[in-house]
Amino acid sequence: MLGFGVAATVASCGLALLKSERTKASPRRASVGRPDPELVKDLAYANRILYHRGVLDAYGHVSVRHDKDPKRFLLSRNMAPALVTPKDILEHDLEGEPIQPGSRVYIERFIHAGIYRARPDVISIVHSHSPSVIPFGVTGTDLRPICHVGGFLGWGAPIFEIRDVGGMTDMLIRDNKLADALAKTLGNSFATILRGHGSVVTGNSVQQAVWRAIYAEVNARLQLEATRLGPINFLMPEEAAKASDVNDTQIPRAWELWKMQVGKLG
Secondary structure (H helix, E strand, C coil): CCCHHHHHHHHHHHHHHHHHHEECCCCCCCCCCCCCHHHHHHHHHHHHHHHHCCCCCCCCEEEEECCCCCCEEEEECCCCHHHCCHHHEEEEECCCCECCCCEECCCCHHHHHHHHHHCCCCCEEEEECCCCCCHHHHCCCCCCCCCHHHHHHHHCCCEECCHHHHCCCCCCCCCHHHHHHHHHHHCCCCEEEECCCEEEEEECCHHHHHHHHHHHHHHHHHHHHHCCCCCCCCCCHHHHHHHHHHHHHCHHHHHHHHHHHHCCCC
16 A cells, blocks of 8 residues: 555646646637638548557647648647547647647647747658657667658658657657757658657648658568568669659548548547
């Protein structure tokens, strides 16, 4: 049985965690208006598709810039991705804070805020714990394009080492200091790997970010399998760039299939 002092400490820690997930909107932050309903629907579909494809499970999240203001972004409230519906989407500012008061929000919402601040070209972001990608963050082995659908990895997938910035942490991006360091590691790449944690993939639309997150997992799985057979003949940079350009024109075909597979939104 826990002693009174230990029990009080546990209760205090639990209350602190709950407060970190529930925030109050500042009166200085007003909504920029209702986002395009189709954008909100696409974001809800993105959550469900990524779960269905095994990139997200109960954890992870996907966001998109607000179509009314690039200094705002849309992200679900704190919940399992497979359960997200349009009504669960919240507006956030670029400090990572929700505009709606009393919302229970993701601890790692700062990942999205930090990258949107640093990369005006990024429109959508996926953070996942994609299982086949994680080994590349802890072994020093680069994740490289092994097949044409991995062409976007030709720009590299640098590894973010949280110890360099935060020392001994719980591995979560809990604040803007860590988020800024993560964005710096990402640089101009489309993906980065968080050592012992997961990955971040970016895109110029929800559809592209989802597509890249799915095929980062596919490419990682194929690369792991290929290492068992012998040396790998990776795509050359020019091949990767050309493949990536063509793949971007074919994303709608995959997107419509994936939407059909997850069915109607609840």
